[in-house]
Amino acid sequence: MKPSVGIRDVAQHAGVSNATVSNVLNRPDVVAPATRQRVLAAIEELGFVRNESARQLRAGRSRVLAYVVLDAANPFFTDVARGVEDAARDAGLALFLCNSASDGNREREYLELLHEQRVEGILITPVDAESAQLLDRGTPVVLVDRGATDGTRCSVAVDDVLGGELAVTHLIENGHTRMAMVGGPLSIQQVRDRREGALRAVEAAGLPADALTFLETRGLQVGEGRNAGERLVGLPSSRRPTAAFCANDLLALGLLQSMTQQGLRVPDDLAVVGYDDIEFAAAAAVPLTSVRQPREQLGRTATRLLLGENEPGHEHRHVKFQPELVVRASTAVRRQP
Amino acid sequence: MKPSVGIRDVAQHAGVSNATVSNVLNRPDVVAPATRQRVLAAIEELGFVRNESARQLRAGRSRVLAYVVLDAANPFFTDVARGVEDAARDAGLALFLCNSASDGNREREYLELLHEQRVEGILITPVDAESAQLLDRGTPVVLVDRGATDGTRCSVAVDDVLGGELAVTHLIENGHTRMAMVGGPLSIQQVRDRREGALRAVEAAGLPADALTFLETRGLQVGEGRNAGERLVGLPSSRRPTAAFCANDLLALGLLQSMTQQGLRVPDDLAVVGYDDIEFAAAAAVPLTSVRQPREQLGRTATRLLLGENEPGHEHRHVKFQPELVVRASTAVRRQP
DNA sequence: CTCAACCGTTAAAACGTTTCAACGAAGAGA
DNA sequence: TCTCTTCGTTGAAACGTTTTAACGGTTGAG
Structure with missing residues (x-):
């Protein structure tokens, strides 16, 4: 055989x-x-x-790119991946997708393997800041959806602070003064940034800092959103926020589900803003207001930077895109009291 | 450097x-x-x-499995992939995800590459029947979500004919006599099977064959569902179906969106049944009735079969799971006229 | 004190390609 | 006819590991 x-x-x-x-x-x-x-x-x-192993051993090149995503089940990442794959194909490279599933160990194992495989380059949305240590191994790496703090490699990101600001400013303009931000864990930089933006918006509006309470979740999946919803509804209605800003759309969708299930109405009892504007956001039970990111462009740009890495006079660049608020029914203006 | x-x-x-x-x-x-x-x-x-190339060249083994999916943006496949990855990790193998995006060329390129890489095994949901020819190259292959017709390799599938039957029988029991099936292209076996099941249900109920019209789409994505919705609404209301069975949930969600947008109500003006019961189906504008498949189990089982391939007395097996109808608001019983 | 067994280490032979310098044959120009 | 190119082909040397059989040194038993 x-x-x-x-x-x-x-x-x-x-x-x-x-x-x-x-x-x-x-x-x-x-x-x-x-x-x-x-x-x-x-x-x-x-x-x-x-036999590709032999070929590669001798020739030194590898014809494949890898993208290590944080959560393959999150449409945001598969959309970014589409952009990556398009750009990779243009360059004659194949793309392998690896799912770290927000697990630092898996991420480490994949990175190890990819380095050993001598792939042409690695795109990664890292689990946390410590991940950065695993990257300096000779293979070109570009950070996706995460700004590199030091100048040691390229990165492509979206201004998450601005995104958080847009979202919460929108809520404040709609008359909300008691809000929650739902997201976590805080080890994820996107969550921290979006929260910081949210706090800035609160401050800029002259509201007290406790106008925004932070509801930390253990992850960014739909299930965590449902949990958060139950916690929210558990609060006495006098202390319960009238609006929630979720760190991504999956959380928002979970939250939405949990509200409906518990007989609360969106946006009347609770306004909801998501983040990413994935395709399902518009199709939700209550169409979701969300912060849109240029997903495929993110992927394409990251790939181009990656492919430019081993050109002679390469300097690491940090590209930052602007997010955009998309308003839908989940934050329809409240009736005036 | x-x-x-x-x-x-x-x-x-x-x-x-x-x-x-x-x-x-x-x-x-x-x-x-x-x-x-x-x-x-x-x-x-x-x-x-x-250097993994050298290692692999000498040692002959490769430590990675690959799963070539039909559409990485479809949560159904990422759920299957989760099952695959779990089982792969148990066996100490990493998983590379490849997205054929329903494109026969991409699929061929990926298969070629994977064979050349001498991966330990390949899981694939093939684009069409012709894809099968690309598989006999020495690397073990298991078909996922597709029954192998010949005995040349293992496969894991769900009884799609039964699934289609369940869906349409449900619609008929709800009083519908003018229905549409939305899906395509027909080169995809799942679509053919689900349609066949649908037709069987019609026949079993003693309805005329034209009680179910087939609305062919060019793909199984949300956008195609929206298109189909516009085509449906364009029909004179006397000929317009009162219910639609979609070949997957993405189509159903698109259809739903298109209905809402055009001022029609679900389920009153049009009942909708989806397929796959992805997580977003329950969170949709109108929670979606859908045919559930054991997604992760599908992945795990396929992986186990794959890993058993090169054991001494291996015989190719075809595992078939049973689907299950999950009823939600999108097919709530119509008011009696 | 001898011999066998054992232990940690090593030299060298694979693995299957790609690549480079060199080769002979054939054709062109003189 | 002789030499100079050109063209198609080839032998052999890498590439960086793993693996096997053999090595010398130490130890324990007799």
Whole structure:
């Protein structure tokens, strides 16, 4: 079942040397048409499959890019991945997706493996700040959706502080004075940034700092949003916020579900703002107000930076995009009391 | 920047032979503690990263599994992927996700690459029937969400005919006699099977065959669902179906969106059934009735079959799971006329 | 004190490609 | 006819590991 037919077998079968077979594979134009045909026939007949390990060992290059995502189940990341893949294909590279699932250990294992595989480059949305240590291993790395603090590598990000500010300013303009921010864990930089923006908005509006309470979750998945919803509803209605800003749309959707289930109405009892503006946000039970990020562009740009890494005079760049607030029914203006 | 420090450099730096370094890496117990420390220190100091190509070339094994999905943006597949990854990790393997995006060319390229990489095994939800030809190359392959017709390899699937039958029977029981099935292209076997089940249900109920019209789409994404919605609404209301069975939830969500946008109500003007029961189905504007598949179990089972492939007396198996109808608001019983 | 067993270490041979310098044959120009 | 190019092909040397058999040194038993 595994006779492992190699380039030499093909050569022998076609009556040429292995160098010629290699030429047929890599520089078809340099070999005489007749010989080429003969070799191709032999390849076909023997079912030869080129051994990429050997090729790569010798040639040094690898034809693949990898993107280590934080959560493959989050449409935000698959949208970014689409941009990455488009750009990668333009450069003739394949893309392997790896899912760290917000788990530092998995992330470490994948990075280790990718470095050992000598992939052409790695795109990563790291789990936390400590992850950065695992990156300096010779393989080019670009951070996605995360600004690099030092100048040691390229990064592509969206201004999350501004995003948080947009979201909460919008809530304040709609008359809310008791709000919650839902998200976590705080080890994730995006969460910290969005929260900081939210706090800035509160401050800028002259509201007391406790106008925004922080409801920390253990992750950014739908289930965590439902949990947060239960915690919110558990509060005495006098202390319960009238609006919630969620660190991403999955949380917001979970929150929404939990509200409906417990008989509260959105936006009347609780206004909700999400983040990312994933496709499902607009299709939700109550269409979700959200902060939109240029997802595919994020991916494409990151990939281009990555591919520019080993050009001679490369300098690390930090590209930052602007987010945009998309208003929908989940924050419709409250009736005046 | 790329001095490419190898095992021999480490050996020299630690004052041992390269074989010893290799032993430290692969069988740490066989080397004396003192030597081991010295070698590890050298590795650390030189920033040595093992070259997986060379390792694999020599050792023959590869430590990675790949899953080629039809659409990485479809939560159904990412849920299956979670199951795959869990099982893969249990076996000490990493998982690379590849997105064919329903494109036969991409799929072919990925398969080619994966074969050349000599991955331990490939899981794939193929684009169409012709894809099967690309699979016989020595690497073990298991089909996911697709029953293999011949006995040449393992497969794991869900009974899609039954699923279609469940969905449409449910609609008929709710009093619908003019229905549409939305989905496509027909080259996708899942679509064909679900349609066949739908037709069976119609027949079993004694309704005329034209009680179910087929609305073919070009893909299974949300946007195609919106398109289909516009086409539906364009029909004269006397000919317009009162219920739609969508080949997956993404289509259903798109359809739903399009209905709301055009001022039609679900389920009153149009009842909707989806397929897959992805997490977002329950959170939709109108919670979606859907046909649930055991997604993670699908992935885990497929992976176990894959890993069993190169055991001595292996026989190819075809595992088939049963789908389950989950009723929600999108098919609430119509008011009696 | 001898011999066998054991232990940690090593030299060298793979693994399957790509690449480079060199080769012979054939054709062109003189 | 002889030399100079050109063209297609090839032998052999890498690439960086893992692995195997053999090595010398130490230890324990007899």
